[in-house]
Amino acid sequence: MKNIHYTLKWNNIEVEQSPRKFISQTSKVKGFEEFFNLARNVKYRRTNVDWKSTFEVLSGDELSNVTTFKSSRRKAEKIKFLMEELPTIEQMKKSLPDIYDNWLCPVCSNVIEDFNHIWSCVCHVNILQKIVRDSQ
Ligand SMILES: [Zn+2]
Structure with a gap:
């Protein structure tokens, strides 16, 4: 040849x-x-996002030539967290407004549950403090 x-x-x-x-x-x-x-x-x-580092963190320890349902789900969860698109009530209202209209935080029932409320809800304080303690 x-x-x-x-x-x-x-x-x-x-x-x-x-x-x-x-x-x-x-x-x-x-x-x-x-x-x-x-x-x-x-x-x-x-x-000014360091995209190379960001994608490395999103990919984690997964091999770049292998895709599994578990790794795809884990990466999707990380991206939703990064994008502040966790399944809060406010997020659910975007796709199902008829069902979630007027719904408040399901834990405290005091305010709307958006991404920021997850971290500031009075009912989550003890859980978040435990996570911080365990991480340290
Ligand atoms: Zn709440």
Whole structure:
């Protein structure tokens, strides 16, 4: 079999690295660009986020070439936490407003339950203090 001599170009620019590595990097950049430009990420476009470290933390110890239901669920939970989209009552109102209309925090029943209330609810103080103590 004869060797095929070629020059790989992208946007009329010669690609100097191996085609495999170039396609891999191009795919990663395209995926990041789509993620970065999601409407839900507008607040992160205004801040100086270390995206490389962020994605490393989101991926955790999982191998990059293996996907399991457990790892996907764990990563989705981390992203929801990062995006402040935990399943609070206020979050549920966005998809099921007829059911959750006028619902308040199911624990204290005093105020609306949004992401910030999870951490400030008077009924959660002892639980949060225990988490802090156990972490230390
Ligand atoms: Zn509450």
